[in-house]
Amino acid sequence: MDASLRYETLFAYSSQAHDLNELGQQLTHFGYVLLHFGSTEELATATKVQMPSAVLLEGRGEEVARLADEVARLRASLPERIPILGICDPLPFEDQVQIVRAGCAELLIHPYDLTQLVDRLDRQTDNLPFEPYRVLIVDDSHSIAEHTGKVLRQAGMVTRVETDPLILLQAIEEFEPELLLVDMYMPECTGDEAAKVIRQQDNMASLPIVFLSGETDISKQLLARRKGGDDFLTKPIQPQVLVESVTITAERYRTLRRLMCHDGLTGLLTHSHFGEQLLREVARNQREPQALALAMLDIDHFKRINDSYGHPVGDRVIRSLSRMLQMRLRRFGQLGRYGGEEFAVLLPETSLEVAMQRIDALRQAYMQLQHTAGEVVFNSTFSAGVAAWKPGMTASELSLAADQALYRAKQGGRNQVCGEG
Numbered sequence: 001m002d003a004s005l006r007y008e009t010l011f012a013y014s015s016q017a018h019d020l021n022e023l024g025q026q027l028t029h030f031g032y033v034l035l036h037f038g039s040t041e042e043l044a045t046a047t048k049v050q051m052p053s054a055v056l057l058e059g060r061g062e063e064v065a066r067l068a069d070e071v072a073r074l075r076a077s078l079p080e081r082i083p084i085l086g087i088c089d090p091l092p093f094e095d096q097v098q099i100v101r102a103g104c105a106e107l108l109i110h111p112y113d114l115t116q117l118v119d120r121l122d123r124q125t126d127n128l129p130f131e132p133y134r135v136l137i138v139d140d141s142h143s144i145a146e147h148t149g150k151v152l153r154q155a156g157m158v159t160r161v162e163t164d165p166l167i168l169l170q171a172i173e174e175f176e177p178e179l180l181l182v183d184m185y186m187p188e189c190t191g192d193e194a195a196k197v198i199r200q201q202d203n204m205a206s207l208p209i210v211f212l213s214g215e216t217d218i219s220k221q222l223l224a225r226r227k228g229g230d231d232f233l234t235k236p237i238q239p240q241v242l243v244e245s246v247t248i249t250a251e252r253y254r255t256l257r258r259l260m261c262h263d264g265l266t267g268l269l270t271h272s273h274f275g276e277q278l279l280r281e282v283a284r285n286q287r288e289p290q291a292l293a294l295a296m297l298d299i300d301h302f303k304r305i306n307d308s309y310g311h312p313v314g315d316r317v318i319r320s321l322s323r324m325l326q327m328r329l330r331r332f333g334q335l336g337r338y339g340g341e342e343f344a345v346l347l348p349e350t351s352l353e354v355a356m357q358r359i360d361a362l363r364q365a366y367m368q369l370q371h372t373a374g375e376v377v378f379n380s381t382f383s384a385g386v387a388a389w390k391p392g393m394t395a396s397e398l399s400l401a402a403d404q405a406l407y408r409a410k411q412g413g414r415n416q417v418c419g420e421g
């Protein structure tokens with residue numbers, strides 16, 4: 001286990017203890033610790049001391065017939081929020097219905113793939129860390145803006161406060177908010193004028209703009225919304241109403257952005273949106289130089305995986321690497337799917353050395369993962385190239401340097417991380 005990662009605890013029962021040992025080892029790569037028990041009674045007793053994030057119940061062979069009863073018994077003793085996942089040998093549809101009816105949240109049928117199980121666990125436990133919403137607040141009164149910021153920060157959001165609307169475009173570029181909360185009447189320009197200018201920028205056309213103002217005249221509110229605002233909140237506003245309204249709008253924007261900018265198979269940024277982030281980070285570095293590393297990863301001999309086991313298995317191998325990237329590196333930077341089996345990781349405030357260490361730790365964990373194709377179990381590896389930004393370097397030069405390092409890693413025998421130069 002890696003001490004720097006957060007793990008969710010799973011309780012499990014299977015008569016095949018060996019299977020669970022193996023499964024437990026594999027699941028640690030995805031942020032789950034599996035504790036297994038000698039019987040479902042022991043498992044239920046253990047929940048009185050510690051509550052797991054989910055329970056896994058496996059029924060093999062003749063036990064399958066009793067799985068629905070076991071699930072029902074356990075369901076009755078566990079709080080509703082703790083999901084039970086069942087794993088069993090193939091069985092008729094009506095028996096599967098019985099198990100689901102007994103309270104099983106997800107049912108996997110042998111032989112299942114680890115990534116399928118991890119997907120279901122993630123779905124049931126919300127294991128991937130939640131990123132707080134980013135809100136940019138613009139108000140000419142510093143004390144009002146600060147107060148609004150404090151309310152949102154207390155609700156777990158990340159805020160930036162600006163009192164000068166004239167630097168709004170730069171602030172949006174730098175802070176990348178998911179919502180702009182703007183006052184209506186400010187000396188330099190009004191909120192609706194600011195909204196109109198923002199809407200003319202292609203990359204800001206969908207950013208939610210919410211006016212927060214003492215203006216109560218509904219026709220003026222509607223006029224402001226027509227100029228580019230999404231909502232109008234009237235001051236004074238109850239803190240819960242403010243937090244709830246901002247959450248609803250930011251959540252919707254995030255969902256839309258995910259659909260627009262993220263690759264469907266992996267949930268990582270698409271090539272073009274990763275490229276935009278790269279340009280943005282490099283531009284930021286031109287203004288305020290700091291460490292910035294870019295890594296390119298490519299699964300080794302991936303064509304062979306596709307050719308030997310088929311495209312769907314290849315897709316699962318891609319998903320397993322993207323899931324590990326999210327777990328280990330998302331909090332440090334941006335992740336993109338660059339091509340079929342190629343990934344890119346942009347790590348701000350990270351030196352070449354640290355970036356190489358992080359990617360190498362991922363490489364070592366990834367090569368231990370076991371993938372399944374029917375009855376066949378196999379491992380996969382990746383090669384990576386890492387480059388660090390240097391003053392004057394453009395985004396394409398940085399990307400080329402990382403690509404060349406990746407090329408050397410492939411030439412050097414694969415399953416390795418090479419640095420630039």
Ligand SMILES: Nc1nc2c(ncn2[C@@H]2O[C@H](COP(=O)(O)OP(=O)(O)OP(=O)(O)O)[C@@H](O)[C@H]2O)c(=O)[nH]1
Nearest residue numbers: 298299300301302303304306311312314315340341
């Ligand atoms: N399953 C799957 N395969 C894909 C996807 N996108 C691209 N591929 C396949 O990925 C393979 C990439 O193979 P190559 O670039 O030739 O290289 P490789 O076999 O990975 O070998 P090396 O990179 O030299 O280690 C091709 O066979 C593509 O058809 C995808 O989304 N899913």
